[in-house]
Amino acid sequence: MYDLLLGPFELGFMRRALAGCLALAVAGPPLGVFLVLRRMSLMSDVLQHGVLPGIALGAAVAGLSVWAMGLGGILAGLAVALLAGWLSRNTNGREDSQFAGIYLIALAIGVTIVSLQRGIDLTHLLFGSVLSVDDTALYCMAGVTTIVLPVLAVLWRPLIMESLDPGFTAATGGGGGLSHLVFLALVVLCVVSGFVALGTLMSVGLMMLPAIAARHWSLSLSGQIRSSVALAVLASVFGLLVSYHIEIPAGPAIVLTAGALWFVSLALEQGGIIPFGRSAA
Numbered sequence: 001m002y003d004l005l006l007g008p009f010e011l012g013f014m015r016r017a018l019a020g021c022l023a024l025a026v027a028g029p030p031l032g033v034f035l036v037l038r039r040m041s042l043m044s045d046v047l048q049h050g051v052l053p054g055i056a057l058g059a060a061v062a063g064l065s066v067w068a069m070g071l072g073g074i075l076a077g078l079a080v081a082l083l084a085g086w087l088s089r090n091t092n093g094r095e096d097s098q099f100a101g102i103y104l105i106a107l108a109i110g111v112t113i114v115s116l117q118r119g120i121d122l123t124h125l126l127f128g129s130v131l132s133v134d135d136t137a138l139y140c141m142a143g144v145t146t147i148v149l150p151v152l153a154v155l156w157r158p159l160i161m162e163s164l165d166p167g168f169t170a171a172t173g174g175g176g177g178l179s180h181l182v183f184l185a186l187v188v189l190c191v192v193s194g195f196v197a198l199g200t201l202m203s204v205g206l207m208m209l210p211a212i213a214a215r216h217w218s219l220s221l222s223g224q225i226r227s228s229v230a231l232a233v234l235a236s237v238f239g240l241l242v243s244y245h246i247e248i249p250a251g252p253a254i255v256l257t258a259g260a261l262w263f264v265s266l267a268l269e270q271g272g273i274i275p276f277g278r279s280a281a
Contacts, residue, residue: 008244017133017250020141020197021236024206027145028190029228030152032211033221034183038163041208042099043084043184047191048204049103050080052110055195060117066136070192073200077188080106110200128199128251137196144193148186155179160221202251206232209258216265231261 008014035041054076055069062068080102087098152159158179187207194203214228239254246253 004245005241008241013133014240014244016135016138017197018236018240020133020138021206021240021250021254022233023138023141023145024190024194024198024203025210025232025236026229027148028194028207029210029214029232030225031148031183031187031190032207033214033224033228034159034163035187035208036211036215037221038159041212043081044187044191044204044208046080046084046099046103046106047077047184047188048200049107049110051077051188051192051195052200053106053113055192055200056110056113056117060113066134066140066196069195070140073192073195074188076106077191078185081184081188127202127249128195128197129249133197140196141193144189148190151182151186155182159183198251198254199249202249202255205251205255205258206235209255209262210235213258213262213265216269231258231265235261 009018032044035044051073054072054074056072057076058065058069058072061072084099084102087102162179190207191200191203194206198206210228210231211224213231214224217227218224235254235258239257240250242248242257243250243253
């Protein structure tokens with residue numbers, strides 16, 4: 001059991017990957033809970049594809065530098081978020097179709113940029129690699145968590161008000177537009193900070209799946225946030241173990257583990273084991 005559960009974390013790269021994923025598990029799921037509450041789950045999918053062109057362009061300009069790729073991903077993600085918001089408010093098209101179009105175009109642009117560059121491993125960019133989590137990447141993940149949690153605490157009440165009654169917030173001048181933009185910026189930061197270990201296609205999984213599963217564990221928003229963080233921590237630990245023992249990329253392993261925890265939550269709800277049950281879902 002020691003070799004199975006604890007032995008892998010004697011390796012330095014596994015400890016760094018675990019520390020980074022735990023930082024993401026603390027910062028990402030609370031944002032995911034708000035995305036679910038605001039019916040914006042699809043926006044997370046748009047952003048995870050939207051950051052790829054910026055990350056790929058940063059790698060093309062400065063090589064595999066975490067800071068260059070991170071800055072490019074942040075700028076690209078913010079641009080995609082603003083474009084999606086503008087299209088949803090100023091065109092007559094369906095919001096879901098506009099989001100789908102944006103992330104498909106962004107994904108194609110990112111893959112094209114990567115394919116034109118030699119020496120860049122597309123697999124690592126898309127699906128992550130625990131071997132890539134060096135001290136610089138770890139500082140980036142921890143730094144993002146340090147930024148996200150205090151800002152989210154400041155935005156707590158405005159986000160709840162806008163999520164439950166956006167019309168009232170707009171009518172009373174509650175600053176819903178500003179809090180919405182800051183919230184999207186926080187989501188972009190979390191998506192970009194997780195691409196090293198989880199990849200651009202998987203980084204949202206640790207944010208959204210625990211948040212979705214948490215709705216089966218608590219009726220209150222604060223309870224859902226605590227549950228989502230706990231589920232994300234479990235997914236991080238056991239996902240990294242699965243990645244190490246089966247030798248698959250860390251991103252898919254962690255997301256599959258989070259998905260398994262979601263299905264377990266569903267099964268417990270259907271079996272009446274979770275006291276909150278169907279009313280929480």
